[in-house]
Amino acid sequence: MKFTSCFSNCFSSASETAIIDIGGREAEGENDQNFTVFSYSELKVATHGFSASNKIGEGAFGSVYKGLLRNGSIVAVKMLSVEPESMRGEREFVSEITTLTKLKHENLVTLKGCCVNGANRFLVYNYMENNSLAQILLGGETNGIKLGWEARRAISLGVARGLAYLHEEVEPHIVHRDIKASNILLDQNLMPKVSDFGLSRIFRDNASHISTHVAGTLGYLAPEYAISGRLTRKIDVYSFGVLLLEIISGQTVVNFDLEHGERYLVQKAWEIYRANSILQLVDPTVGMNYPEEEAIRFIKVGLLCVQETAGLRPEMSKALKMLTNDIDIEGVQISQPGLVADLMNIKLGQKTTFPSLSSKVSSLESTHSPLSSYS
Incomplete structure (x- = not known):
């Protein structure tokens, strides 16, 4: 029909x-x-x-x-x-x-x-046989699937290609607005599929930005969008950067421990990078046999995508070329990430940046998409 x-x-x-x-x-x-x-x-x-x-x-x-x-x-x-x-x-x-x-x-x-x-x-x-990336990454051994380095690499590149297509190849361009692990579905071959377009917005007439109500998921939410509602393609780039760090580390976007309280993955990755111990972020379940140079490159690209200044974040096509090493990032300066760590910051003109992070949030999904994937 x-x-x-x-x-x-x-x-x-x-x-x-x-x-x-x-x-x-x-x-x-x-x-x-x-x-x-x-x-x-x-x-x-x-x-x-x-x-x-x-x-x-x-x-x-x-x-x-x-x-x-x-x-x-x-x-x-x-x-x-x-x-x-x-x-x-x-x-x-x-x-x-x-x-x-x-x-x-x-x-x-x-x-x-x-x-x-x-x-x-x-x-x-x-139907996606392997459900969502969130379920596989964070579901432990119950899902029966262990993601090795090659699988993580392929998933990262697939999501990047999907976003580059939405941002730059489709006319008019499309911003997804809710990129996160639970919205990445995996088929029987673990090929990633970006899902849940209920919050997506179309950019008409080559618009550089549009103003919208803030929607998305806390932890993946770009700070400039959260405090202003000014929507650009760079908010998807930020979310992709968080997702990339999540794929490489196997860690939740927000974690809680008694010593530090709520800890954000973006914060942890930045601290490890500053300490020149970047490989500490790689998920131990990957094992020892993985390409260290490539892992370092992927983590650096993730950090480039979550920089506080949106203009410094690469476009998705450029981020993809960085991941595949078609663009050399050796020596590229990475500035500190931005982060909205408190619901009260959203659209109030406030933001939380590093190295100080004192605000707390009640839960990761406090600001979520009205349509979630089938995870």
Whole structure:
């Protein structure tokens, strides 16, 4: 079914207007022939009545279920509940469809279709056998997968390629706004897929920035965006830098211990770098047989991406070339990172920088995407 047909069958007039308006583009696109409008009964049968045994994830606005379609395809069905007053859930639903039906890249999740049933909205994706990067990185031995250096390298490069595509190859450009480990899905070959485009924004007419309400996840949130709402592609670069440090270290973005209290990975990486002990950040589970020079380069690129001054952060295409050593970063100066470490700092014109970090936050996910991946 053509995506234009989805308007009459799937969306309210308000949703239709939003879809046409976002990006100023026609709804019909090159990938529309792959987009299906599913019936509620079809998805209900596929997920065994959205049973608990089929549930594979929980998001801020609903749950994700594994489903088996009549044609034998295995899918992930994200069920969203719309808040009548704020229409949250609806906006993210529209944004996800608008964005993903126009994009095709091996490192972006594939949206197969949608469904509307009462106050519920359903998004249907290709099923990712290995769930999310967060689950594998932080799930310990329970997930049965141990990420060696080559896998971490391939995942890092794949995410970088996906973001470079969004930022620089797609017209108009797209900013994701919520890059984090739980929004990176992994297929059976551990190929990364950037997911959850509910917060994404489209940059029209070569705009350098747009102003929005602040959204994202604390710990991955670029400080200049958090305090001003001024959205640029560099906020994704910052989040990617945090994610890269997370992939290499295997550590959570925020950690708590009795001696130091809450400790941010960005802070720890900067301190290790300043102490000239950069390899201490590499996850011990990788073992001893890994390319030290490459590991150092990846950590340095991560730190370059989280520099406090947004203008000093590389564009994603440049960061990718740095990772592959097509751009030599030997001798490149790295300035201190920026960090928003207190919810009270958000949009109040305050910021926390290094070496001092005294503010505390209540939890990592205090500011989160209304659509989380199926982790």
